[in-house]
Amino acid sequence: MLIPYIELAKDSAYKAGKILLEGFGTDFIINNKEGINNLVTEYDTRAEKIIIDNILSHYPNHSFLAEESGYTKADTEYRWIIDPLDGTVNFAHNLPVFSVSIALEKNGEIICGCVYNPVLDQMFHAELGKGAFKGDTKILVSSQDDIHKSFLVTGFPYNISENPKNAIEHFVKVVGSGIPVRRLGSAALDLAYVACGIFDGFWEVYLNPWDVAAGMLILREAGGKMTHYDNTTYKHTGETVVASNGIIHDEILKFIDYK
Numbered sequence: 001m002l003i004p005y006i007e008l009a010k011d012s013a014y015k016a017g018k019i020l021l022e023g024f025g026t027d028f029i030i031n032n033k034e035g036i037n038n039l040v041t042e043y044d045t046r047a048e049k050i051i052i053d054n055i056l057s058h059y060p061n062h063s064f065l066a067e068e069s070g071y072t073k074a075d076t077e078y079r080w081i082i083d084p085l086d087g088t089v090n091f092a093h094n095l096p097v098f099s100v101s102i103a104l105e106k107n108g109e110i111i112c113g114c115v116y117n118p119v120l121d122q123m124f125h126a127e128l129g130k131g132a133f134k135g136d137t138k139i140l141v142s143s144q145d146d147i148h149k150s151f152l153v154t155g156f157p158y159n160i161s162e163n164p165k166n167a168i169e170h171f172v173k174v175v176g177s178g179i180p181v182r183r184l185g186s187a188a189l190d191l192a193y194v195a196c197g198i199f200d201g202f203w204e205v206y207l208n209p210w211d212v213a214a215g216m217l218i219l220r221e222a223g224g225k226m227t228h229y230d231n232t233t234y235k236h237t238g239e240t241v242v243a244s245n246g247i248i249h250d251e252i253l254k255f256i257d258y259k
Helices: 005-023 044-056 089-092 165-175 185-196 209-221 249-255
Strands: 030-031 037-042 063-066 070-072 079-086 101-107 109-119 122-127 130-136 152-154 201-205 225-228 240-244
Touching: 005 109, 005 122, 005 209, 030 089, 037 044, 037 089, 037 225, 044 063, 044 079, 044 101, 044 209, 063 109, 063 201, 063 209, 079 089, 079 185, 079 249, 089 185, 101 185, 101 209, 109 185, 109 209, 122 209, 152 165, 152 185, 165 201, 165 249, 185 240, 201 209, 201 249, 209 225, 225 249, 240 249
Parallel strands: 063 079, 152 201
Antiparallel strands: 030 037, 063 070, 079 101, 101 109, 109 122, 122 130, 201 240, 225 240
16 A cells, blocks of 8 residues: 555655754765855755655655755656755754755645654644644644734845845845844745744745745645745745735735835
8 A cells, every 4th residue: 555645755754854863963074066055965965865765665656856866757747846954054053953845746736745843853744735734733824913023034045145136135124124033044944934823924035946845835734825026826936935824925025025
């Protein structure tokens, strides 16, 4: 009997998380990819390999889009989108804020996904149309309706020195208004934390599909909203993203001048 997709995603994330915890705080090889502080460690590649091998052992004909190994094509409608270590810079500097993100896409639509924080053993997961969960507990976005009382989170791209999409000005505008903003360094966790009501909203530019695919589904299944800066529906690709509880979404968009 074949294992359900969401159970396979979670099992793979647990296995990858175990590898990351074994390496966290130890001496390991760190390399640079394109961009400033765009790091990759041997644990990124080891975690990614165990995820792909685990999935292939159950579904050998599925294809993959993974951060480190790229795109592997197969004659199938199913594609797994994988970030084995979202928050590599944190991991490399011994900061315990990072995650594993795994999503499954069927004919271009995300049908299940999980985001796992191995340090805190937090497993966020969702299946299309079935709600979002942290472990066995159903989660929902916050009910905050006042942008000035909200708690937001953001991130910066590796080319922030080029100030893409006026990212610096947008950040200054939000924090200058007195709204508390955090920068965790893991977009997958950012989205999961909006989904469970810790944060009320999130925005960032130049994220990749593996950064957001699982978190996007979890957020929407928890009742949240996710768009581009122009308020068009986000589909785990594109240059800009805003995610929120839905109630303060338009107010966040006003800060980044989408009109």
